[in-house]
Amino acid sequence: MLQSKISGKAYHDATKHSYLSVQLDPNYVDASTxxxxxxxxxxxxxxxxxxxxxxxxxxxxxxxxxxxxxxxxxxxxxxxxxxxxxxxxxxxxxxxxxxxxxxxxxxxxxxxxxxxxxxxxxxxxxxxxxxxxxxxxxxxxxxxxxxxxxxxxxxxxxxxxxxxxxxxxxxxxxxxxxxxxxxxxxxxxxxxxxxxxxxxxxxxxxxxxxxxxxxxxxxxxxxxxxxxxxxxxxxxxxxxxxxxxxxxxxxxxxQKSHQQKIEQPIFNFDKDKFYQTVWNRRSSRRFRKQYISWEDYLYILQQLEQPIPTDSFEEIEIYSIVHRIEGISPGLYKSTHLVKAGDFSEKIGYLCVNQAIARDGAVALFFVSNYTSYQTAMQLAGFLGHRVYLGSNYLGIQCSAIGAFYDDETQRFLETTKDVLYATTIGI
Ligand SMILES: Cc1cc2nc3c(=O)[nH]c(=O)nc-3n(C[C@H](O)[C@H](O)[C@H](O)COP(=O)(O)O)c2cc1C
The missing domain is CATH 3.40.109.10 (NADH Oxidase)
Structure with a gap:
């Protein structure tokens, strides 16, 4: 069991980005190939x-x-x-x-x-x-x-x-x-x-x-x-x-995940509006640094709390870095609990390999896990990322996935020992 846990982590560790690794290998390719x-x-x-x-x-x-x-x-x-x-x-x-x-x-x-x-x-x-x-x-x-x-x-x-x-x-x-x-x-x-x-x-x-x-x-x-x-x-x-x-x-x-009882999620989307959301879903390329409401933010988090219909269990924890939510102190939150207060927008932009979307959004969400099965955990992170897209786009809030971040520095910033699997940013 321990061996298999180490193996998944080894592949995650071997693919970490750092400031230096991105400078040395910026992934330039000839698009024509x-x-x-x-x-x-x-x-x-x-x-x-x-x-x-x-x-x-x-x-x-x-x-x-x-x-x-x-x-x-x-x-x-x-x-x-x-x-x-x-x-x-x-x-x-x-x-x-x-x-x-x-x-x-x-x-x-x-x-x-x-x-x-x-x-x-x-x-x-x-x-x-x-x-x-x-x-x-x-x-x-x-x-x-x-x-x-x-x-x-x-x-x-x-x-x-x-x-x-x-x-x-x-x-x-x-x-x-x-x-x-x-x-x-x-x-x-x-x-x-x-x-x-x-x-x-x-x-x-x-x-x-x-x-x-x-x-x-x-x-x-x-x-x-x-x-x-x-x-x-x-x-x-x-x-x-x-x-x-x-x-x-x-x-x-x-590597096998732990087992859980299958539970179906219950969503209350208006079907016509949700169909349009699925059809029009896009990744935001730029935010206008506007605020979103606390109600909308909670609504998006609630979609993430709905059960995932599978008997494979991997716990995915969510950290939020709030930049712009009406009435809420900017800072790092674990779920809705404040871990540290402050405007971290510049810091998050930097940690996400200097991406302005991570700096200018209303909130950046990071998914972390101590997984048993790496394949399952990463796919569940992607699955939750999809719910962030659809939940936010449904409310007229933009979203983008973020797969590029400086792994170790992000982990230290989040004050977690768990692996950082994925990030998304939402905003207007
Ligand atoms: C796993 C994953 C990682 C991504 N990472 C980034 C990222 O780091 N920065 C970014 O601007 N977009 C990122 N994206 C968004 C893609 O660029 C986008 O999905 C793609 O261009 C297609 O556009 P669409 O989402 O509007 O259909 C990511 C998407 C996925 C699924």
Whole structure:
């Protein structure tokens, strides 16, 4: 147990930023060498065009949809419902459909760019259940998230192990939001036979499964492992292996989280307004240093306190650095308890690698943890980060994720011994 705990931490420690490390290696890349951000299976696979008027299609589509296309001189950038570090989108989504009228039972790859499902495997008496929840058969959908890690390591090198996992957490958050809008209960699963799935789905060392979501009825039934291996199709147009990431993934995949009883969250969003929020979610690039109300801030914190529907438990603590909330002393807070008073806006801007959004927002939130499973903890941090985006955007408050911070200095500032996993900033 101790050994596995140390291993996860070792990978986090090895990817820390410091003032010096960022000066020495500022992550500059030649944008023209960016690997492809969309995976497509060969043309001969059967495809189902998603029809947004069909509720199940719409549920699947909204988990990953492109919501804005930014045009540039040398091309365009397609932004999605889920945020992604550097807009590199390492995550892919697969959906197993079983027993849904009008859709052939099978495993599909969601081709985000073309709004279609590509049938990569037809089910008989086999399926994903045997790797994920042995002894059960799911009538409904099983979503599987994987990371085509080179899309991120191309730019962020070893630190991209963090971004892949955080991005996966956001993708889970986007699935949860779509499920909520389609009145569907879900369960997130982090502990499953990832190595066997990577092998049988033909991912080789290039695509790494990180999490699953079950949405459907579980029946007691033995389902066989996939009777055929899915052929390898590369998620990028070219690939460079990163030994550190592959090893970090291997070691941290076998760390299991503690178990907890699954509880469903209860949200009271106005569905039409929430749909618009999901559709219009964006990362703020600049704040006008305006104040937000205490009520709005508490509302956002309350969304974070709602249960996460999974039986994997990792405690994530939240520190807030309040710069601009009406009627509240600026300072460092643990939850709503004041740890130290002061205007730390300049300090937080510096700690987040001199990013003005961390200085000029109303509040910066940091997620810290003493995790058992690194993969689960990072994904839960990303999942909570997604709730911060949607909760704040719902109120008309802007938000941005922050994955870049000076780790040790931030940890000292927060006066915690726990690892700092992630940050977000909100404001107007
Ligand atoms: C894990 C993660 C880390 C991020 N880190 C930063 C950051 O340090 N600074 C920043 O300005 N944006 C950061 N972002 C926001 C991305 O730049 C943004 O999601 C991406 O450009 C896509 O834009 P959108 O969120 O508006 O769709 C991060 C996003 C994620 C998911």
């Amino acid at each position: 960016q690997p492809a951000a969309f995976k497509a299976y060969p043309k001969f696979y059967r495809r189902v065009k998603l029809d947004v008027n069909n509720p199940i299609h719409s549920f699947i589509w909204l988990t990953s949809a492109i919501t804005l296309e930014k045009m540039y001189k040398n091309g365009s950038e397609k932004l999605r419902v889920n945020p992604s570090a550097g807009a590199l989108y390492p995550t892919e989504l697969y959906v197993q459909v079983r027993g849904i009228q009008g859709i052939v039972d099978g495993i599909y790859h969601l081709e985000v760019e073309n709004n279609c499902l590509t049938l990569i495997y037809e089910l008989i008496d086999d399926g994903l259940e045997s790797y994920i929840i042995p002894g059960k058969s799911i009538k409904g959908c099983i979503f599987l998230i994987s990371c085509v890690y080179y899309r991120s390591s191309w730019k962020y090198q070893d630190r991209s192990i963090r971004y892949c996992l955080l991005d996966s957490g956001h993708h889970l958050g986007a699935i949860a939001a779509s499920a909520y809008l389609h009145d569907t209960a879900i369960q997130l699963i982090f502990d499953f036979d990832k190595f066997a799935l990577n092998r049988d789905l033909g991912f080789e060392n290039k695509e790494l499964t990180t999490a699953c979501v079950i949405s459907g009825e579980a029946q007691e039934k033995q389902i066989r492992r996939l009777r055929l291996k899915v052929p390898f199709v590369c998620g990028t147009d070219y690939f460079e292996a990163n030994q550190f990431i592959e090893e970090a993934y291997q070691i941290t995949s076998v």
